[in-house]
Amino acid sequence: MEASTDDEKRPMVDLVKDKNGTDQVLLQNPKGASVKISLHGGQVLSWKTERGDELLFTSAKANSKPPHPVRGGIPICFPQFGTRGSLEQHGFARNKMWLVENDPPALPSFDSTGKAYVDLVLKSSDEDTTRIWPHCFEFHLRVSLGLDGNLTLISRVRNINSKPFSFSIAYHTYFSISDISEVRVEGLETLDYLDNMLDKERFTEQGDALTFESEIDRVYLNSKDVVAVFDHERKRTFLIEKEGLPDVVVWNPWDKKAKALPDLGDEEYKHMLCVDGAAIEKPITLKPASDQRQRNISFVFCFLTTPMEEAWRVIFTLCLLIYVANADPIQDKRALLEFLTLMRPTRSLNWNETTSVCNTWTGVTCNKDGSRITAVRLPGVGLNGQIPPNTLSRLSSLTVLSLRSNRISGLFPGDFAELKDLAFLYLQDNDFSGQLPEDFSVWKNLTSVNLSNNDFNGTVPDSLASLKRVQSLNLANNSLSGDIPDLSGVSSLQHIDLSYNNLNGPIPSWLQRFPTSSYQGLGGFSLVQPPPDLAHQELKPRQKPKPHFLGLTKTVFLLIVIAVSVVLLAVLVFVLAVCYLRMKLSQGDGIVTDAKLQKKGGMSPEKFVSRMEDANNRLSFFEGCNYSFDLEDLLRASAEVLGKGTFGTTYKAVLEDATSVAVKRLKDVAAGKRDFEQQMEIIGGIKHENVVELKAYYYSKDEKLMVYDYFGNGSVASLLHGNRGENRVPLDWETRMSIAIGAAKGIARIHQENNGKLVHGNIKSSNIFLNSERNGCVSDLGLTAVMSALAPPISRQAGYRAPEVTDTRKSSQLSDVYSFGVVLLELLTGKSPIHTTAGDEIIHLVRWVHSVVREEWTAEVFDVELLRYTNIEEEMVEMLQIAMSCVVKAPDQRPKMSDLVRLIESVGNRQASLGPEPKPKSENEASETSTAGEI
Numbered sequence: 001m002e003a004s005t006d007d008e009k010r011p012m013v014d015l016v017k018d019k020n021g022t023d024q025v026l027l028q029n030p031k032g033a034s035v036k037i038s039l040h041g042g043q044v045l046s047w048k049t050e051r052g053d054e055l056l057f058t059s060a061k062a063n064s065k066p067p068h069p070v071r072g073g074i075p076i077c078f079p080q081f082g083t084r085g086s087l088e089q090h091g092f093a094r095n096k097m098w099l100v101e102n103d104p105p106a107l108p109s110f111d112s113t114g115k116a117y118v119d120l121v122l123k124s125s126d127e128d129t130t131r132i133w134p135h136c137f138e139f140h141l142r143v144s145l146g147l148d149g150n151l152t153l154i155s156r157v158r159n160i161n162s163k164p165f166s167f168s169i170a171y172h173t174y175f176s177i178s179d180i181s182e183v184r185v186e187g188l189e190t191l192d193y194l195d196n197m198l199d200k201e202r203f204t205e206q207g208d209a210l211t212f213e214s215e216i217d218r219v220y221l222n223s224k225d226v227v228a229v230f231d232h233e234r235k236r237t238f239l240i241e242k243e244g245l246p247d248v249v250v251w252n253p254w255d256k257k258a259k260a261l262p263d264l265g266d267e268e269y270k271h272m273l274c275v276d277g278a279a280i281e282k283p284i285t286l287k288p289a290s291d292q293r294q295r296n297i298s299f300v301f302c303f304l305t306t307p308m309e310e311a312w313r314v315i316f317t318l319c320l321l322i323y324v325a326n327a328d329p330i331q332d333k334r335a336l337l338e339f340l341t342l343m344r345p346t347r348s349l350n351w352n353e354t355t356s357v358c359n360t361w362t363g364v365t366c367n368k369d370g371s372r373i374t375a376v377r378l379p380g381v382g383l384n385g386q387i388p389p390n391t392l393s394r395l396s397s398l399t400v401l402s403l404r405s406n407r408i409s410g411l412f413p414g415d416f417a418e419l420k421d422l423a424f425l426y427l428q429d430n431d432f433s434g435q436l437p438e439d440f441s442v443w444k445n446l447t448s449v450n451l452s453n454n455d456f457n458g459t460v461p462d463s464l465a466s467l468k469r470v471q472s473l474n475l476a477n478n479s480l481s482g483d484i485p486d487l488s489g490v491s492s493l494q495h496i497d498l499s500y501n502n503l504n505g506p507i508p509s510w511l512q513r514f515p516t517s518s519y520q521g522l523g524g525f526s527l528v529q530p531p532p533d534l535a536h537q538e539l540k541p542r543q544k545p546k547p548h549f550l551g552l553t554k555t556v557f558l559l560i561v562i563a564v565s566v567v568l569l570a571v572l573v574f575v576l577a578v579c580y581l582r583m584k585l586s587q588g589d590g591i592v593t594d595a596k597l598q599k600k601g602g603m604s605p606e607k608f609v610s611r612m613e614d615a616n617n618r619l620s621f622f623e624g625c626n627y628s629f630d631l632e633d634l635l636r637a638s639a640e641v642l643g644k645g646t647f648g649t650t651y652k653a654v655l656e657d658a659t660s661v662a663v664k665r666l667k668d669v670a671a672g673k674r675d676f677e678q679q680m681e682i683i684g685g686i687k688h689e690n691v692v693e694l695k696a697y698y699y700s701k702d703e704k705l706m707v708y709d710y711f712g713n714g715s716v717a718s719l720l721h722g723n724r725g726e727n728r729v730p731l732d733w734e735t736r737m738s739i740a741i742g743a744a745k746g747i748a749r750i751h752q753e754n755n756g757k758l759v760h761g762n763i764k765s766s767n768i769f770l771n772s773e774r775n776g777c778v779s780d781l782g783l784t785a786v787m788s789a790l791a792p793p794i795s796r797q798a799g800y801r802a803p804e805v806t807d808t809r810k811s812s813q814l815s816d817v818y819s820f821g822v823v824l825l826e827l828l829t830g831k832s833p834i835h836t837t838a839g840d841e842i843i844h845l846v847r848w849v850h851s852v853v854r855e856e857w858t859a860e861v862f863d864v865e866l867l868r869y870t871n872i873e874e875e876m877v878e879m880l881q882i883a884m885s886c887v888v889k890a891p892d893q894r895p896k897m898s899d900l901v902r903l904i905e906s907v908g909n910r911q912a913s914l915g916p917e918p919k920p921k922s923e924n925e926a927s928e929t930s931t932a933g934e935i
């Protein structure tokens with residue numbers, strides 16, 4: 001347990017005794033909110049706001065003498081709820097003495113922002129317990145109080161026996177309320193419940209909120225993860241956020257039952273309401289072996305007060321939205337992300353691994369419960385190339401697919417046959433080619449199909465006739481040949497367009513009901529006489545083909561196109577010849593240089609050189625810069641691509657005098673020349689050992705360049721993730737700390753610039769380098785201000801982006817802190833911010849670390865390379881805490897960069913005082929440590 005402290009700004013944890021001599025733990029957060037937990041039962045007895053208001057009910061008649069459980073607070077019902085089993089009512093955990101964990105977990109807290117917590121444990125060590133429940137278990141309970149006053153209970157039950165066992169659990173929470181008739185519970189509507197008062201019979205909740213007029217004793221099943229209790233009179237709302245606890249118990253004894261309970265006052269039922277997070281209907285089974293433990297049982301209460309009840313509703317709705325967001329259709333989402341990554345649309349979409357596909361992704365619609373994607377509409381977003389197989393076809397609930405007006409090429413995707421529910425298919429205005437699918441009968445629900453303006457060839461499949469629901473079929477402007485299909489069975493058809501294909505007549509009589517424009521521009525066809533019943537319809541004989549363009553016929557139009565193309569080609573050859581001669585004359589050895597650049601895969605030299613020459617501009621160097629090259633020298637230099645980043649491509653350019661510089665060629669700059677120059681002046685004005693210095697820049701209409709010092713040691717990303725093979729040189733702890741301290745100082749310095757308003761905006765490990773002292777040095781700063789938009793989020797960059805940036809598309813100093821936190825996590829875990837597992841699962845580093853820290857409480861997060869060193873566990877844990885404090889969701893709860901410098905330095909200094917460099921351990925030691933985080 002963490003020691004108490006006199007420092008008011010830190011959370012306090014104290015051990016006290018109650019009047020019976022029972023130990024109690026008192027948690028207090030820096031703002032004065034408090035929680036009291038009794039070791040008897042591991043029961044939370046009190047939860048007070050910073051103003052001292054009690055939020056939990058405890059009966060004035062409660063019997064606090066062990067083994068009797070106190071009536072009130074949060075008794076834990078375990079391993080049985082109620083009388084559903086052979087044990088006493090609610091099991092034995094609430095009657096037992098729990099222990100404060102002697103050997104605290106390896107990771108004392110995942111949030112260093114002022115959380116007070118205590119770890120308790122109940123073990124099946126005494127004979128009494130094993131006699132009534134013959135299973136070896138450990139029940140670890142963490143109770144914590146956040147800086148925001150939120151109370152969290154996290155449980156981990158472990159089976160340490162050789163046989164499996166099952167248990168039920170409920171956090172039997174007595175909320176203190178003004179008056180039971182003034183209270184409402186939301187989040188349980190439409191759920192099934194078991195009524196304990198009617199022999200656990202199953203009913204369905206009909207009301208849209210739960211209000212109280214009489215005794216209630218129910219177990220609601222499979223509830224959402226957020227439930228709210230609204231206390232109108234006190235203007236107070238409790239939000240219960242739970243994980244791994246599908247059921248919710250709602251209990252109030254009302255007057256008669258209250259009178260029968262010896263430890264409850266007759267009138268007290270009015271001021272209490274039990275709403276428990278629980279797992280009751282389906283008990284949890286734990287397999288034997290220590291690693292088969294229960295995970296994810298957590299229970300968070302937050303307490304809110306605002307003067308307007310409407311505000312509660314908004315907040316509650318938001319929480320539900322968060323829940324819905326979490327309930328993303330993961331598999332569908334993954335399929336779409338793969339599709340997007342491979343198709344690379346030219347228009348950026350806001351599709352992001354970390355955001356809710358159903359609520360935020362452009363062009364995507366889900367079904368009602370958010371479990372599947374049902375519509376994808378991406379018209380005109382610049383999709384290029386062929387549709388990758390096994391991507392969209394995995395969206396098996398898709399009913400609408402619109403990819404019209406893109407540049408999609410290739411065959412009609414064969415695997416679309418998997419999209420059995422497809423009703424609306426719009427692929428018009430693309431470059432599809434090849435045959436139409438042979439078997440249309442797989443899409444029984446097809447209602448509207450538009451494949452016009454592509455280059456489909458072959459015949460029109462007969463299987464179209466099997467579609468019973470199709471109302472609209474448009475195959476116009478393709479190269480289809482053969483006969484016009486007989487669609488007489490398709491009685492639903494209301495619109496057809498086969499115009500401008502190479503189809504041959506005759507037009508089947510049934511299709512003659514449609515206007516002749518549907519058959520214009522076909523290779524050759526004739527009308528047969530309409531059947532008598534249709535004879536009254538207006539059917540004109542074959543019309544003149546509709547003029548294509550500017551009133552010209554197809555043939556004339558084609559001739560003109562050919563003639564114009566020949567002229568254009570001649571002009572192009574002439575222009576190229578002139579450019580070639582100009583280059584030769586003006587550059588001397590230029591041709592050799594270009595060959596050199598090209599060989600290295602450099603800057604597309606021809607275009608680049610001519611653009612520069614046209615611009616008639618010069619490089620702008622910053623004061624004090626000792627470089628003496630000019631633009632021509634730079635263009636003549638041999639170039640090598642160092643990396644393609646969010647804002648452009650970076651090259652290493654080696655000048656004729658052997659100087660190496662890094663040149664960043666920016667793409668999508670939105671700022672005009674003046675704004676660009678102003679921003680460059682701000683960036684170039686920063687002279688700091690931990691900030692990569694901008695030496696020069698260049699601005700013309702077509703090219704924007706930035707010239708930096710070149711760092712030969714490579715980026716932190718390459719040192720961490722590059723060459724993980726046999727020859728890898730591990731990045732030692734000392735270097736990682738120097739990187740962290742250096743980068744933190746660099747970013748803190750950047751944040752001071754421009755009256756304390758400058759934002760880096762693109763912090764990631766590939767933008768941090770090792771300077772000559774092997775300290776971190778940050779690059780690529782301040783560019784968000786001049787760029788048109790944030791880059792498409794489907795990239796490694798997405799892993800660094802703070803949640804609020806994904807939503808608002810605006811970075812800030814606090815989002816820099818988040819990104820820096822991700823870099824720290826990379827240094828600690830050795831893992832990339834977004835990576836895939838062997839099973840192709842996409843892992844988001846922040847979430848992964850959160851889950852390991854919260855669920856496992858082990859040292860598994862750390863890079864195995866670090867486990868070789870002795871005496872660094874404590875520093876690693878502290879650094880992890882610092883990193884986790886940076887990546888908290890709420891921006892205003894993140895520390896400032898200047899604080900981080902101090903914090904990281906204090907960890908680093910401690911390490912320095914321990915000795916020169918941590919020593920790698922022997923193999924035995926290393927393997928011990930890798931499991932030492934277990935408690």
Ligand SMILES: O=P(O)(O)OC[C@H]1O[C@H](O)[C@H](O)[C@@H](O)[C@@H]1O
Nearest residue numbers: 082089090196217249250251274
């Ligand atoms: O009196 P206790 O054993 O603490 O139980 C109090 C109540 O707990 C739960 O809500 C059960 O559903 C009730 O049936 C029970 O009366």
